[in-house]
Amino acid sequence: MKIKNNFIVRNFFVFHPTKNEEECKICRNSFKGSYTTNMKRHLLQHHEAAYLSEMEKNKVNEPAEKKRKFEITMSRREMKEVLEKIVTNVPAETLESAPFKALSEQIFAGLEMKPEDFLNAQES
Incomplete structure (x- = not known):
């Protein structure tokens, strides 16, 4: 190709x-x-x-972009603190946007928790 x-x-x-x-x-x-x-x-x-x-x-498709692995070295506590700051300082429409959800899903998977659980804990 x-x-x-x-x-x-x-x-x-x-x-x-x-x-x-x-x-x-x-x-x-x-x-x-x-x-x-x-x-x-x-x-x-x-x-x-x-x-x-x-x-x-000529039915030529561009090759798919290579995916890269990003690693962040942070404790669970530090990551939760960062997420808490994001959730409290970012407009709700941003939190609901598809790009933010795609990124945050990866973060929550790394924390082994569901986004809803984290958001519910922040509201309480």
Whole structure:
């Protein structure tokens, strides 16, 4: 899949070996070297519709972003104190938002407790 993606990116450019430059076929902008990362960045910033259209025609999907593991070294007490400060200082609509819930679910899983239990304890 990566090779096909690079092939599509390169189709938007003409390589001039004497100058060691790639030239965009759409806007005639030139780049030193022949690096697909720079070419793709140019396409996404300046010709996104054309690039995505070509990707769709060729049924090429971007690879999924790699997931990374983040670790925080904190005692349960320290983490609960931080969560308590967040819950008491952050607007309710933020606490109910999907991004915050996605993040907090991971934190509560690490604490081996349910978010509802923590919130109920804070209200009492």
